Amino acid sequence: MGLPITAGCDAAWICSDTFCTETQCLRPLRHSGAHSFGLVSILQNQMLFTDGTTNKLVGCYVEASPEDVVLVRVYGNKTELIVDRDNELKSFQVLHANGCAPRLYCTFQNGLCYEFMQGDALGTQDVRDPTILRLISREMAHIHAIHAHNGCIPKPNLWIKMRKYFSLVATEFTDQASNTRIQQEVPSQVMLEQEMVWMKEHLSKLGSPVVLCHNDLLCKNIIHNSKEGHVRFIDYEYSSYNYQAFDIGNHFNEFAGMSELDYGLYPSREMQLEWLRVYLHAYKASTKKGEEVSDRELETLYVQVNKFALASHFFWGFWALIQAKYSSINFDFLGYAVLRFNQYFKTKPAVMALQIPE
Secondary structure: EEEOOOOOOOOEEOOHHHHHHHHOOEEEOEEEEEOEOOOOEEOOEEEOOOOOOOOOOEEEOOOOOOOOOOOEOOHHHHHHHOHHHHHHHHHHHHHHHHOOOOEEEEEOOOEEEEOOOOEEEEEOOOHHHHHHHHHHHHHHHHHHHOOOOOOOOOOOHHHHHHHHOOOOOOOOOOHHHHHHHHHOOOOOHHHHHHHHHHHHHOOOOOOOEEEEEEOOOHHHHEEEOOOOOOEEEEOOOOOEEEEEOOOHHHHHHHHHHHOOOOOOOOOOHHHHHHHHHHHHHHHHHHHOOOOOOOOOHHHHHHHHHHHHHHHHHHHHHHHHHHHHHHOOOOOHHHHHHHHHHHHHHHHHHHOOOOOOOO
């Protein structure tokens, strides 16, 4: 028995069987010119994407048109604890309306179906390429300039979300090995909370604008279409209003990669200044504030970004501890959390010595 699903877009039916919903059968109806997207057996016509650390993602296509792919994302176990799905859909729609996101075809109880973006997902070397680097900074500026708050003054989501994650952090696991690791390698709850309180007090005073942010711009979430000469960002689960400097600092942290972190790849001051100068030109042009970028503006953003990069380590450290408890994805979330917290404490002294110019 199929259950009808509507989402203000094309109709779809998802099998009511839970297992089937996740792995076997999707029946969306999509019209695209002369093409129609009928019954699809994922087991017969699929492209499985394996890099995700939150959800399962499958590309589906009819047998005659493997290039005409529709993506089906199935939410990971307990991800409703860390992701606001209603907010994700709003962000998806706002970004699509502004030419920054693919078309959303439909949603269902444990996932969604959307348009495939042509291009290549980037790697850690790609984001350092001078040409691609400029495309990324301009696209982020474009998103940051979007006004979707209906005249209200937007508030940053960072501290609310971080506090929520902290409350959900796992302190005990079913296996003894994980319990030993968390006791020996992860800072205590008391220390983590002290650092979180200190960060909020210090970083909130830096004057970073609150803008619409992606908040999860790791390399694989950037699609480069070399034919059309642009990049687009995907996966808007963590998108929200947040500090401009957090979004950029978080992206710089992601230069290190995901599966095998290498913080030797964190962008140098010279590379950051090049990135930030292009960004400021584009952001000021998009917000009608001129295009000239002063040395003071550039240095101010540089300091803000590197300080908010500290918050990024904490945010994803908490996230990883939650995932370590609930996720069924084959990834060492606990080890990832340890590395993020270690990098926070390692870089904190030098970063906090940076001063915003008078």
